[in-house]
Amino acid sequence: MNKNNKKILMICESFGGGVFAYVTQLCNDMVDNFDIYLVYSTRPQTPKNYKEILDPRIHLIEIEHFDVSVNMIKNVRVIKKLRRIEQRIKPDIIHLHSSIAGGMGRLAFKNSEIPVVYTPHGYSFILMRPSVKTKAYKLMEKILGSISNSITLTCSESEDEVAGKLTKRHTYIETGIDLKRLSQSLSKIETQDNKEKFTVFTLGRITGQKQPEVFNKIALLVPEAKFLWIGDGEDRKILTAPNIVITGWKGRNEALAIAKGADAYVLCSRGEAIAESLIENMYIKKVTLVSNVMGNKSVIQDGVNGYVCDTPEDYAKRIKEIMHSYPNNLVNNAYKDVKTIYNSDVMKIKYIDFYERL
Template sequence: MKKILMVCEAFGGGVFTYVSQLCNDMVDNFDVYLAYAVRPQTPKNYRDFLDKRIHLIEVDGFNAGNLLNIANDMKVIKALRKIEKEVQPDIIHLHSSVAGGIGRIAFKGKNNTVLYTPHGYAHILMEPSRKTKVYGMMEKFLGKYSSATILTCCESEDDVTSKITKNHTYIETGVNLKDLSESLDGIRPVENEKFTVFTLGRVTGQKQPKVFNRIAELVPEARFVWIGGGEQENLLTAPNIEITGWKDRKEALAMAKGADAYVLCSRGEAIAMSLIENMYIKKLVLVSNVMGNKSVINDGVNGYVCNTPEEYADRIRNAMKKFPTSLPENAYRDVLTTYNTDVMKEKYIKYYNSL
């Protein structure tokens, strides 16, 4: 079997879910190795999520979480090259920005194929800063001079990539329908007296809480809920917004099932898992017209793509008068046919075998 070396520094959150699922899905067809770092966001029992056939290699010093510590980066590059020499992989697949930056310097692709999946470019997702400028310059430089192919999670992220390198393609992200269905079984929706609009995740600049707050101000007759918490909670000042704080998955799903509409007004995404999950739950979804979101949602067909708070507000008010039932149904069907791990698995097996 071909040997695949997955390299992941950002082993937490959505990237953890993606990479662990991908590793598990590939072990029947490939010899899978995973070089990783443990972050605070990494589940304590992360080994329980991974098939026992996966060869785990923890990389010391890989969890610095940035590309700006040159001395540490050199140590990690040396460690990764040693792993490459010992494993002798046919394919090296780098996941997220730090692994993508350091990995494309460490691996030259002379005796293997190097792939890089950004999971959303950091310089696009994060608020502008010195760090994001450096990351943006790094992506352009490595896109031009590295031999790696950039393998993105959706068409609109691939469109962004086309301005960085000629070597690029995409495979759509998906959710595990069996796990999601089992998670939803027996969960009773939280009942709401008012039309309820919600979002889910950390309250950070990437999720644009200012925009969410403005939408709530424009539709005072509706109830708005932010499931989660974070450092920018102070920006959610509208009197009809409730911030729940972090909830366990069962409670969050119950709140989602009971709500009417899901809003994702982020600065950018690869593909948000929460978006796919709420399409499966048959929520009316309204998203920002940005990388990731606009690949999944076809405006007026399976949800709404919005450019301004006023657009969101108009769509929500119209839905309160006459709910567009066909849109959630279409979104649900899209998950069954495209945005699930069964489809993703078959595409990855075919792609890896083609290299």
């Protein structure tokens, strides 16, 4: 530990999936320049070897029952735990990741003189199907966004536009992936051949956020193509089209092998911060078709580096065009964007500058 380095206290309840990938990469990237403390709570999706993935210089602090509960006594206990941790560590910056940590943390540190950063990783009231609960989440974000010592740091320009309606203090740093690690993984992977049919795929949990009903409609509109969903989830029953194959959950290398052998990547979600799978497939040089929503529309410019679609018919029309003539200029433009914008080297430089200015 360098006594001259600023201390950053990272707090992350949602320690799984895309948030896990983002936070572990950020902690590893920052540990050369700052003393990093990570407060977290494990989930079923948390990799078993997560301690091996994190740099050994990172100080790990695990707390249990770190979730929103109807039992207010439990919530108050978590808030008190966070305050005790902050008092013991005396950080220079507190960075809250995802909505639960963002809610608990902003309440815990609302009277603190320490700068508090909140990264939502996709606002839950946008990602979920509309309901009374999503309206309540949006109201809570507005209330918490008024706390003066916090700044919302989003992962894309369009997510930042949403933040601007919830708080006065906000900015963004684009998500970036580790290209060196991805290149090393790809070099060891043998392409899984899908060439008996033009293959369209997506990746992730089959839930409302990913809009499986839209993916199913696209498949029905393009029966001559094969559609793959790499993943699984509670809404798999929605995927009824006869040309859809649900692969189930695959290890990273096997998922990359399937992606390398496919032709087009579809991301028809309700919203994203920035999906790392989208950036990865841009780098792999797959033509990408995305929904016209938060996150996606910041990365993909329609007809320039991919396609932005509003309806299942839009996706189907573009897929049929791609089957006839593959748009190599688009995939090359997307690849260049990843090399210059959406990579961890660029993200690291921006983060160091952001933390130092705080």
